[in-house]
Ligand SMILES: CC(=O)N[C@H]1[C@@H](OP(=O)(O)OP(=O)(O)OC[C@H]2O[C@@H](n3ccc(=O)[nH]c3=O)[C@H](O)[C@@H]2O)O[C@H](CO)[C@@H](O)[C@@H]1O
């Protein structure tokens with residue numbers, strides 16, 4: 001896996017890339033397969049690290065997995081699910097956020113579960129208090145161990161519950177869905193997240209035999225059933241990867257057709273992109289994102305839960321904002337610490353100031369807590385090459401775009417983290433005409 005690149009910037013990225021299934025759906029669809037009594041087939045599966053991690057975790061639990069990375073078809077046979085060795089599970093500590101979602105399916109199937117310490121991007125504290133409370137409300141007994149978390153279902157199984165989430169957490173909503181579908185009785189969830197990836201997970205669970213009703217006002221009702229079967233499903237495309245390539249086109253003055261990008265789950269991003277002056281050509285099989293050749297407009301953006309501006313779109317777009325004429329503001333309301341990546345942009349010549357105040361109409365959870373969660377970006381500033389060690393998935397992709405936008409040479413290390421969510425990104429960069437050398 002590529003870990004360091006020497007990038008020669010200053011050339012627009014032009015050409016075509018293809019996106020496949022969403023990083024924020026595919027691993028969860030794999031977890032859902034554990035709930036079935038028969039095999040499942042998932043299509044449009046990308047070759048990303050999070051898929052490898054979940055493959056290994058479900059294999060350790062006795063699921064037979066067959067993956068054809070070329071066609072993107074992955075089959076999972078859960079008929080022999082069994083307990084896994086804690087040490088083997090622990091080897092995945094810090095790899096991804098998905099293991100916590102294995103709890104519901106394992107509690108149903110085996111009556112107990114053990115999961116390692118979670119990973120994922122370090123963009124805030126990322127507590128799991130909602131997840132653990134949800135599992136307890138279904139009747140699970142949860143025990144935190146020095147490494148990992150262990151839990152047990154009551155002898156008569158998990159029971160449906162009335163659950164309210166104070167914040168519409170994506171993961172906690174998925175936790176409820178995966179635990180409730182086979183729990184006894186009805187579950188009423190209020191304060192649910194309604195991201196497109198959650199709707200796709202609901203579609204999968206419905207194919208398996210679940211009864212889930214999405215009501216107005218973030219309310220989801222799940223009527224538990226005794227048995228679920230396997231599913232066949234094509235994962236929805238990755239709207240976050242698609243938006244990232246859009247931002248890359250804008251920042252580098254390029255022109256990229258993102259095959260597979262789907263307008264309907266990206267409309268908030270597309271509005272922002274257009275208001276910045278970016279060119280769009282929206283087609284049935286993808287979206288062309290291009291720099292119009294004239295000045296880009298500065299903009300105010302506030303990240304939020306769906307249907308708001310997705311937080312994972314923010315970091316690559318900030319790089320494009322450094323190339324807009326005037327003052328842009330980004331108020332991050334989902335994570336308290338998602339602007340660390342801007343330090344490297346400043347070293348490259350960008351003018352970015354980070355503030356503790358809520359610089360936007362929403363008074364968010366972080367406003368009174370001293371978290372630096374608003375950014376003011378003043379452009380247009382030429383960027384120059386620098387040595388960068390990437391911090392996380394989206395921050396890392398942003399640094400690659402910044403290095404490609406900059407004049408001169410950048411040495412970028414730690415890039416392997418990007419493959420957690422961007423498949424074949426080095427090949428894709430090459431196909432778009434990026435000038436770089438793989439150092440290791
Ligand atoms: C693998 C995956 O799908 N990751 C996505 C998922 O992350 P993830 O599911 O981890 O994100 P959440 O929606 O749960 O987190 C949103 C907010 O809720 C807080 N929170 C969450 C759970 C909890 O138990 N307690 C708590 O306080 C978090 O700290 C954060 O401030 O949704 C995020 C928000 O769209 C995206 O940025 C991530 O790309």
Ligand SMILES: C=C(OP(=O)(O)O)C(=O)O
Nearest residue numbers: 097120121312393394421
């Ligand atoms: C924050 C992200 O992912 P994760 O939740 O997997 O860390 C992301 O995809 O930008």
